[in-house]
Amino acid sequence: MNASSPCLSTSDLRAAVARLPRFPLGHFPTPLERADRFSKTLGGPDIYIKRDDCTGLAFGGNKTRHNEFLIADALQQGADIIVWGAGVQSNNCRQTAAACAKAGLDIHLVLGRGGPAKGPDVVQGNLLLDHLVGAHVDIVNATIGVDLDDHIAAEAARHAANGRKVYSWDRHRVKPLAAVSYALCVAEIVEQSRAEGWTPDAIYVSSAGSTGSGVVLGQLALGLSCPVRHISPIKWPWDTQEDMAQIADAAGKLIGLDLGVRREHIDISFDYIGPGYGSLSGSGCEAIALLARTEGILLDPSYTGKAMAGLIDDVRQGRRKPGEKVVFIHTGGTPALFAYAEGLVEKIAPRRLER
Template sequence: MNLAKIARRRYTVGATPLEFLPNLSRELGGPRIHIKRDDLLGLTSGGNKTRKLEFLMADALARGADTIITTGAVQSNHCRLTLSAAVKEGLKCRLLIEERVEGSYNEEASGNNFLFRLLGAESITPVPGGTDLMTRMETMAQEVIAEGGRPYIVPGGGSNALGALGYVACAEEILTQSFDAGLDIDHVVCASGSGGTHAGLLAGFYGNQSGIPLTGISVRGAKGPQEAKIHGLAQQTLALAGAQLQIPVELSVVRDDFVGPGYSLPTKEMTEAIKLFARTEGILLDPVYTGKTAAGLVGMIQEGSFEKDSDVLFVHTGGSPALYAYPNESLG
């Protein structure tokens, strides 16, 4: 694989830290837990979408776009960071917000919704859950064209093959850091939502023949369809990166038993995981993605999925601004 052949913007200086979490490891009685701090990526308040946007925004600029169109749920980290990247590149941005939980959109809400307004989104359009989002974004693009503009559509979560290259790059970064630290990673745990992060890591680890097992904790989709989506996207991403390899389907592993009643809806395990990370390591998680992913990590440890003396890496994909819109769910 040679990512240098693909146009890329850079929004982060250097690599994000890979840290050992001694207090959390001790609290849970092993394994040794490490964390990849992608909450510290560049752009407004950081998070995993920044890596994807480095490739997507380079493509938008190469195509001469002047207006970015994207979509996400209420409190979307992806929308926040896409808007931030557009601001940085001097482009306009229009947001399509899907109300996946009926009645959940509040124009005056804190968290990411506040940042949408602060960063100056050209428009924010809420639509009901289940809306055909791509068709609606294509309509928005035609409106931009009719106004004399040049639109570029970024898919939800930045999760196409081009965006997922950001997490091929992250996998390579993790391998370099672990080699430099003399750290033999036994397992990696990440969030599995729109799929770009999970699929990119899968493609990156497999394409570099690392042999590191990867488990995605679903925040929305059921295990079977989510595993199929991740495998397909990882295969497309690997091909785009220039690797002529076939990823075994059994390497796409998703746990869907920590979703709870639905996307963004609180669970007791999520609340406890957020408090645990905050009170042992001073690390903030969010209720929608990383909180449930951490709940999955803790659950896997409690059920004995890892050896006590193994080294497990938790990929922190950011999202802490959403904490301020869910204070009760976050603190219990």
């Protein structure tokens, strides 16, 4: 089978995924919600929002899907603790910590305060939730990447030396496993849109890793003709397109599919990152305010706000046309809003009604 061939029905895809162990965490399928007022305000395509902010675990988000497979893998390996880390306001860490609480696993989070996502160690937003769900949290002076990875590896080794069974967070295994979950998200989109009598003309998602790779896996496995547009929140030092293609291809092999995913299957933009990863951008803040004030749906500053800025810009530049049906996958992250409160208020003027 090659990547350009129509392959599976949604039921066939679900059956292929069912060969993998899975630990139930989320509320699925998540809603696919038409954003009428938002679409009319932009004057472009009909925009539908796939509400993965409503996955149900500790404020939800995309990592709930990921963790159904990762937690199952950890339990199958006999692990009793996960050692993981990212930035202080990591959505990933918050959802993984909540998943560990539900599965009865200990979790040690090593959070880096350095880099472009730096901020005070205020117990707010995702960091507050990390503590509430019982994570052991260490905050270190390290940037996301090799520096922080070294701290995480050191803590994992220390726990192992003390007799703990540490889940090996090997990216070559974890990334494809996580990606499989988003093939199922695409299956949901296909089924939900079909039930309403339409098909997507494009899918937008905030990703530079497993989530987007999983969407491409679903796109290719189901033979969808619509493009997938990835809006990246970060510029990695490696070739992101090649990395995502490799993740998608490896994920396919986990469920018995040889798709031959290549770099050219990944359409990704780095134009909406703003000053840096985890920083507020003007266009991202505009997107947050516009969706909130037309639909009452909240985006986050680091990921979905910037991804929606990319979709808005594509509409304004005529790359997405009136009459099209566009799906935006809302990957969550809303708890981070509270940690960015001061900056958001500066960039998004509060409304004032005439008296």
